[in-house]
Amino acid sequence: MSYTVEPIEGYGIKRREQPLVKKNRYEFTKVGIVGCGILGQEISRMVSSHGIEVTFVEITEEKIHQALNSISTDLDGMIEKWGMTFSEKRAIMSRIKGTMNYEDLAGADIVIESVKSRSRESSVDLRKRIFREVEKYISPDTIIATNSTTLVITEMSSELEYPERCVSLHFLSPADKIPIVEIARGLHTSDMTYEKVCQFARLFEKKVVAVVESPGIISTRLIAPLINEACEILMEGVGKLEDIDDTMKMGFGFPLGPFEVADKIGLDTIVRWLDNLYKEFGDLKYKASPLLKKMVRANHLGRETQKGFYRYNEDGKKLTDSK
Amino acid sequence: MIVLVLNAGSSSIKYQLYDIATGEVLAKGLVDKIGMGDSSLTNKRVDGDEVKLEGEIIDHQAGIEYVLGVLISQKHGSIKALEEIDAVGHRVVHGGESFHSSAMINDKIIKKIEECVSLAPLHNPPNLKGIYAITELLPDTPQVAVFDTAFHQTMPKQAYMYAIPYSLYKKYGLRRYGFHGTSHHYVSRKACEMLGLDYQKQKIITCHLGNGASITAIKHGKSVDTSMGLTPVEGMIMGTRSGDLDLGVLTYIIDKEELNVKEANTLINKHSGILGISGVSSDMREVERAAEDGNNRAQLALEMYDYRIIKYIGSYAAAMSGVDIIVFTGGIGENAERVRESVCKRFGYLGLEFDQEKNRGLRSKEAVISTSDSKVKVMVVPTNEELVIAEETVKVLEAAKLRKN
Numbered sequence: 171m172s173y174t175v176e177p178i179e180g181y182g183i184k185r186r187e188q189p190l191v192k193k194n195r196y197e198f199t200k201v202g203i204v205g206c207g208i209l210g211q212e213i214s215r216m217v218s219s220h221g222i223e224v225t226f227v228e229i230t231e232e233k234i235h236q237a238l239n240s241i242s243t244d245l246d247g248m249i250e251k252w253g254m255t256f257s258e259k260r261a262i263m264s265r266i267k268g269t270m271n272y273e274d275l276a277g278a279d280i281v282i283e284s285v286k287s288r289s290r291e292s293s294v295d296l297r298k299r300i301f302r303e304v305e306k307y308i309s310p311d312t313i314i315a316t317n318s319t320t321l322v323i324t325e326m327s328s329e330l331e332y333p334e335r336c337v338s339l340h341f342l343s344p345a346d347k348i349p350i351v352e353i354a355r356g357l358h359t360s361d362m363t364y365e366k367v368c369q370f371a372r373l374f375e376k377k378v379v380a381v382v383e384s385p386g387i388i389s390t391r392l393i394a395p396l397i398n399e400a401c402e403i404l405m406e407g408v409g410k411l412e413d414i415d416d417t418m419k420m421g422f423g424f425p426l427g428p429f430e431v432a433d434k435i436g437l438d439t440i441v442r443w444l445d446n447l448y449k450e451f452g453d454l455k456y457k458a459s460p461l462l463k464k465m466v467r468a469n470h471l472g473r474e475t476q477k478g479f480y481r482y483n484e485d486g487k488k489l490t491d492s493k
Numbered sequence: 494m495i496v497l498v499l500n501a502g503s504s505s506i507k508y509q510l511y512d513i514a515t516g517e518v519l520a521k522g523l524v525d526k527i528g529m530g531d532s533s534l535t536n537k538r539v540d541g542d543e544v545k546l547e548g549e550i551i552d553h554q555a556g557i558e559y560v561l562g563v564l565i566s567q568k569h570g571s572i573k574a575l576e577e578i579d580a581v582g583h584r585v586v587h588g589g590e591s592f593h594s595s596a597m598i599n600d601k602i603i604k605k606i607e608e609c610v611s612l613a614p615l616h617n618p619p620n621l622k623g624i625y626a627i628t629e630l631l632p633d634t635p636q637v638a639v640f641d642t643a644f645h646q647t648m649p650k651q652a653y654m655y656a657i658p659y660s661l662y663k664k665y666g667l668r669r670y671g672f673h674g675t676s677h678h679y680v681s682r683k684a685c686e687m688l689g690l691d692y693q694k695q696k697i698i699t700c701h702l703g704n705g706a707s708i709t710a711i712k713h714g715k716s717v718d719t720s721m722g723l724t725p726v727e728g729m730i731m732g733t734r735s736g737d738l739d740l741g742v743l744t745y746i747i748d749k750e751e752l753n754v755k756e757a758n759t760l761i762n763k764h765s766g767i768l769g770i771s772g773v774s775s776d777m778r779e780v781e782r783a784a785e786d787g788n789n790r791a792q793l794a795l796e797m798y799d800y801r802i803i804k805y806i807g808s809y810a811a812a813m814s815g816v817d818i819i820v821f822t823g824g825i826g827e828n829a830e831r832v833r834e835s836v837c838k839r840f841g842y843l844g845l846e847f848d849q850e851k852n853r854g855l856r857s858k859e860a861v862i863s864t865s866d867s868k869v870k871v872m873v874v875p876t877n878e879e880l881v882i883a884e885e886t887v888k889v890l891e892a893a894k895l896r897k898n
Contacts, residue, residue, distance in 0.1 A: 172541070178534060178548030181562035182555070183575070183630070221528075251750060252760035 196366050198222055198373065202278035202308075204300055205285030206237035206268065208474075209317060209343050213282060215241050216346035216374055218265040219258075225267050225274050234268030241266060243485070276307045280370055282339060284317040286439070293318070293442070297326045305330055313363055313370075315339035319390040320446035322383050323356035333358035337367050342389055343434070351376045354383045385450040386443065393431065394443045394456070400428035401459035411479060429479035430488070433472035437465050495519070495577050496883045497564075499557070500584040501623035503615060504528060506556050510564060510571055510578075511883040519571040520564060521879075524556040532556075536563045544569045553622035558630060581627050581636045582886030584675070584878065585620045587613035588640030589666060595643065595885040597893055598624060598636040606638065612666065612723070635893075637886040644674030647715040652812075655722075669727075671719035673701045673823075675881040677709040678716075680822045680874040687859060688818070688870060696813040698806050701876065702832065703823030704775075706731050708802065710809035718812055720805055726761055728805065730798045732775030735765035737801070770794035777825050777832075799835045806836065810843060816869055819845075822876040827857045837863075837871055844868025 201217045203210050203226040214224045214237075228234045242263060248254040267274070275281055281304050283297060301314055308314075314336050316323060327336035338354040351371045355364050368378050381387045386394065400414055409417070415427020424431075432440055441458045448456040465471075465478065472478030473486045481489045494514060500507040506524040511517070522536035532550035537543045546563065550556045563569055564578075572578070583598070589609040596602050603624060610617045620638075627636055645653075653669040654662065661667050677699045685692040697711040706729035709719040720728025720736075730736045738761065747757050768775040771794035773783045783791035810816040819840075821833055830852050837847040846867035851860060855873055863871040 173543045173545075175545045175547060178546040178550065178559055181534075181546055181566060182558050183562045183565070248756075251752060251756055252764050253752075253756040254759065255763050 196279070196369055198279045198370055200225065200278045202275035202281035202304070203227070204272075204275075204281065204283045204304065206233070207284065207286050208240075209341065209345060210282075210284040211237055211241050211244070212343060212345035213284065213317075213341060214266050215244060215262065218262045219346070220373060221265070223265050223267075225269060225278065227269055227272060227275065229270065231270070234270070238263075238266065238268055272303045273307050275304060278308055278312055280313040280315060280367070281308060282315045282317060293321055294325060297321065298329055301326060301330055301336070305332070311335065311362075313337060313367055315367060317341060319352070319387050320385050320443050320450075322385065323354065324358065324383060327356055327358055334360035335363050337363050338383065338387075339367055339371065340387065340389065346374075349375065349377055350379060352379045352381050352387045352389060354381045354387055356383050386447050390443050391447065393435075394440055394447060397428045397432045397440055398444060398456070398459050398462070400432075401461040404429075405459065405461050432462075433478035433480055433482070436472050436474050437462055437478055438471050441466050494579045494887065495572065496886050497578050497581045498584075498879045498882045498886070499581060499623045499627070500879070500882075501553055501619045503619050506553065506560065506623065507879075508560055509879045509883070511880075513883065513887055522560070522563075524550060524560060526550075527556050528552060534559050534563065536560075536569055538569060538571055542569055553619065554626040554629065557623065557626040561630060575631060575634075578631065578634055580886050580890055581631065581634055582882040583620060583623055583627075583636060583638050584641070584882055585624075585638045586616035586641045586672070587670065588638075588642045588646075589670070590646070590668075592638075592640045592643050593646040595637055595639045595889050597889050598628075598638050602638060612670070635890060637889045639675060639882045639885045641672045641674045642670045644678045645669075645671035645709070645716045645719050648717055648719070652718040667723055669719070669722040671707065671709070671716070672705070672721045672725050673707050673709075674716070675878045675885075676701050676822060676876040677707075677711065677719070679878070679881040680820045680876055681709075681711045681818075683859070683874045684818050684820045684870075684872045687872070687874075688861070690817075695817045696810075696815050697818045697820060698809050698816050699820045699822065700802060700806070700826050700836075701823040702729070702802070702821065702826035702829070704732050705734070706736075706823065706825070708805045708809065710813055712813045718809060728801075730770075730794075730801050731766045732777075733763045733766045733768045735761045735769070767794045767798060770797060777829055781829075781831060795831075795835075799832060802832070802836050803839050806840065816843065818870045818872060820872050820874050822874050827873055827875050830855060833862065833871070833873070840869065845871065847871065 200223045203214055203224060206214065206226040206228050210226060214226055218224050226237065228237060245254060245259045245262060249256060249259060283300055285296065297316060304314055310332050312335065316326060316338055317340055319340050323336050323338040327333040330336065336356055337359050340352040342348040353367055353371065371378050403409060403414055404411060411429055415429050418424045418427045441462050444456050444458040469475055470477045473482045476482045483489055496511045496513055498509045498511065504527045509521040510519040512519055517539060520536055520538045522534060524534045526532040527550050534546040546559065550559060561575055564571055565573065565575060585606055587609045589612055591605045606617060606621060624636060655668060681697045681699050682692055685695055693714045699709045699711060701707050705725050707719055707721040708729065710717050726734050728736050743757060746752060766775065767780055771780050771783065771791040773780050773788060773791050780791045780794055784795055806819065825832060833852055834849065837845060846864040848862055848864045852862040855862065857875050859875065860873050861870060862873060863869065
């Protein structure tokens with residue numbers, strides 16, 4: 171009788187000319203995320219649920235803590251809704267790490283930028299800076315993807331050493347639930363990068379919508395003017411807030427009305443999208459409604475500040491009778 | 494004749510190497526955590542030599558390569574060359590309506606198994622990976638597929654149809670298929686063998702009570718009804734599965750808790766059963782301990798668990814107009830004397846006389862646990878699915894040889 175532990179190498183039977191990874195199949199074992207706000211958290215949760223390690227970068231310890239807490243709370247919500255077990259949650263949390271150092275992104279197969287910024291100018295500069303910073307620590311074939319839609323990837327990647335690795339990978343929120351992603355290639359994006367990122371998205375059973383780089387691509391360009399127009403209707407006194415939402419929900423099968431969507435996305439984000447679209451296209455239909463601007467100035471940004479078109483509790487749940 | 498039996502799961506492969514002539518298990522083992530960082534292969538040889546190989550095992554193909562590698566290795570091997578393996582038997586969970594018995598694997602058979610993937614999306618794909626791997630690594634070795642569902646293909650239509658629009662049966666093949674077929678088949682035959690009775694003349698109810706649980710009515714050697722259905726969630730209360738449930742309850746929960754399909758599925762498969770009722774554990778032993786310590790919900794879970802078994806045995810006795818033998822198997826069936834006693838005590842009206850003495854302390858051993866006068870025999874027969882797969886493999890090979898000659 172004997173019991174031994176040995177390394178497994180040397181017990182294979184076939185010497186392979188190629189590694190065991192199949193041709194044209196890319197492996198994703200580590201994903202980097204820069205900016206772990208709501209969308210970054212959703213992506214982290216989704217990626218980790220598929221057994222892949224996640225490292226996210228945030229700017230302060232407090233934000234790291236906040237993001238981890240919030241992911242944990244969301245998972246608790248799923249357990250409460252019977253969608254998950256405690257041991258699954260433990261496994262998911264164990265694969266997510268937060269850091270303030272870009273160095274920790276080393277070894278990632280793809281880095282997804284999902285930061286939030288205030289104005290267009292700062293947005294582009296900020297992302298350029300992030301991209302350059304990320305590039306320092308990752309290998310040349312690691313993909314850098316941005317989740318922004320109104321800013322074009324070509325511009326953001328212009329100062330990189332390997333701009334062909336950049337691509338626009340747009341998840342809609344909640345990223346783990348919405349079964350569609352828009353993927354846009356920039357001027358420099360290589361075929362391999364594009365193919366690899368499509369494969370990445372399909373890992374999560376997403377339908378890939380291939381789009382040509384254009385401000386707002388499909389989703390933002392359609393939803394932003396819709397919300398804008400809803401604000402106009404409300405301002406003109408044509409209908410009441412809930413009735414406008416109900417009309418779109420019941421009449422057209424929207425799961426959320428335009429004001430509910432606006433609160434979810436954040437009114438500041440919508441104004442920024444509209445500003446970007448207006449700047450790019452010069453069409454008045456993209457000019458942000460005064461109502462939106464007024465609410466942003468009052469810091470009524472939606473769920474995030476617990477007050478937007480509706481009122482919300484700390485967990486982002488809409489309060490009944492919440493105007 | 495040497496047969497390798499493979500049971501490939503989503504991230505693991507169980508295997509046994511049989512010498513059919515002597516009935517000896519030359520080696521058995523487990524490849525665990527395939528595709529994860531800390532994968533390993535544990536091999537136990539008949540002489541007690543045991544080795545754990547640690548390192549990266551990237552996929553099923555690599556796992557099987559290492560299995561073959563260790564089986565022929567000088568240090569821990571059981572055979573000298575791969576050519577000594579005469580056949581490979583695979584466990585395949587779902588054979589749909591295509592397979593009534595085990596089948597010699599060829600391209601046509603593989604295609605049919607692939608067609609059954611939609612019926613068992615979690616199980617058939619890894620089973621297929623095992624087949625693909627052997628096809629590539631041992632291209633000249635015959636392979637046999639042994640299906641969990643095949644034994645139940647003898648059920649009459651009245652037993653396997655669901656009372657939903659017939660068009661849905663036609664469109665998706667929605668019907669009762671049943672599982673644990675190799676186990677029900679093995680223990681029922683073994684029981685007759687032990688009692689010296691003709692298998693073709695008995696009415697048998699087999700209770701496979703493990704992590705998953707199902708009960709089968711076997712009349713004259715054929716499965717005529719079984720408690721699991723299209724999926725393994727129907728029938729018995731299990732560790733974390735609800736078993737039978739009013740469909741209205743599920744639609745009510747879906748509506749009230751705003752669940753999607755995946756969440757509803759997790760609810761009935763992972764949060765329900767013994768765990769859901771007791772709130773203690775999905776493990777029968779822990780729930781029994783909690784009940785002994787006075788936990789009311791644990792006690793309730795046990796009572797519900799037993800009651801469901803009692804109802805099924807009663808209904809299958811009715812379906813077959815009687816029962817001659819009741820067999821207990823599976824982790825709980827083989828070990829939980831409390832369950833066996835609590836269930837069997839209820840069948841005095843069928844002429845069942847339970848022998849408490851024989852039942853007491855009986856664990857994982859073949860035994861009769863009814864009195865010698867009992868009209869209904871009650872038995873414990875440890876299941877051995879790997880052995881059945883090995884035997885089936887030999888049977889299919891020999892039949893093929895006969896056809897050739």
